[in-house]
Amino acid sequence: MPLEDMMETPTIAWQPAEYIDPTAFDERPVTLGDGEFAVPGTVTVPRGAGPHPAVVLLAGGGPFDRDATVGPNKVLKDLAWGLASRGIAVLRFDKVTHTQAESFWGADCTPADEYVPHAISAIEALRRLPSVDTERIFVLGHSMGGKMAPRVAAADPAVAGLVILAGDTHPLQWSIVRVLRHLADNDPESLEGLPSIDDAIEQAKLVDSPELSLSTPRSDLPFGAPGSYWLDLRSYDPVATAAALDKPMFIAQGGRDYQVTVADDLSGWQAGLADRAEVTIRIYDADDHMFFPGSGPSLGADYLRPQHLDPAVIADVADWLTTVRNH
Structure with missing residues (x-):
């Protein structure tokens, strides 16, 4: 099932996880940016004078709202409320691809445009x-x-550190091929509406090729994203960018994740950062891409069952944010 269909599925009302204390914080709206691409967001502030550590949340690829709503689940709302329950201020926001998709994708947009300004x-x-x-x-x-996230920190040197949850380092165009193969092996019915593996391979080869340009037809490229998007993504090395930052980092990966994997993606962070004392890398063996605990092969349809982000991830991230100091 395509991600957009999961986002639009009629949902059961979301309920706070047991690890959330709604009496511990307050929320207020905020607007980020100005002009055509301004987006709304929410700031969640623990009660008490503070000063509190704080974190900005960045959703994954796709037209996510500020809560990262997928079916009945709200991954970033789990994070925001879970962290705020533990004394950490949080700001999350609707992606520009959620609020102004047509005008954003109509331009020669890039991943930097999608994430960094907001x-x-x-x-x-x-x-x-x-x-x-x-x-x-x-x-x-x-x-x-x-x-x-490393690109954002490179743009604002005052950022104190990074938390990377299932951050991909493998080229996205080839990750799509891997995802399709996983679904073909484990849930072939879910491939309806998705490109064939052969078509995805041809699109990935085009992204890699010297023929890729601003004028490459969108219909020939993954997701129908413009050539500008893939040229920018192709030139960006998240591990090298992170390695150039003198900042602490917490990197987490679900062991059952098939979209971003231990073998293909976490291995990149490990190779580039494992010798850094200020970098913590942790694998949550039972968790899928959304950090929902479970067993057996992870499937996209699992995201449509009401679940909450692993409480161990909430606790570990909160502890790290509360105790880490930028050297």
Whole structure:
């Protein structure tokens, strides 16, 4: 089932996880950026004077809202409320691909356009809050948001550190092929509406080829994204960008994740950062791409069952954000 269909599925009302204490924090709306591509967001602030550490959340690839809603589940809302219950201020926002998809994709857009401006605006918004410790504002990205988190930190050197949850390092165009093969082996009915494996391979080869240009037809490229998007993504090395940052990092990976994998993606972070004392790398063996615990092969349809993000991930990220210090 395509990701967009999962987002639009009629849902059961979301209920807070047991690890959330709604009496521990307050929320207020915020607008990030200005003009045509301004997006709405929510800032979640723990009660009490602080100063509190704070984190900006970056959703994964696709037209996600601020909660990263998929079916009845809200991964980033789990994170925001779970962390705020533990004394951490959080800002999350609707992606521009959710609020202004047609105008955004109609231009020669890039992954940097998709993530960096609003993330920087979110960091600035947190700095203006009197209860936030301005020396401890972090960026947390999930999936493609994790891939782009080092790019955000490179654009704002005052970022205190990074949390990368299932951040991909394998080229996205080839990850698509891997996902299709996984589904073909484990859930072939879910391939309806998705490109064939052969078509995905041809699109991936085109992304890799010297023939890729701004004028390459979108219909020949993955997701119908423009050549500008793939040229920018092809030139971006998240591991090298992270390695050039003198910042602490917490990198987490689900062992059952088939979209971003231990073998193909976490191995990249390990190769580039494992010797760094300020980098913590952790695998949650039972978790899938959304960090939902389970067993057996992970399938896209699993995301449509009401679930919550692994409480161990919430606890570990909260502990890390509370105790880490940027050297």
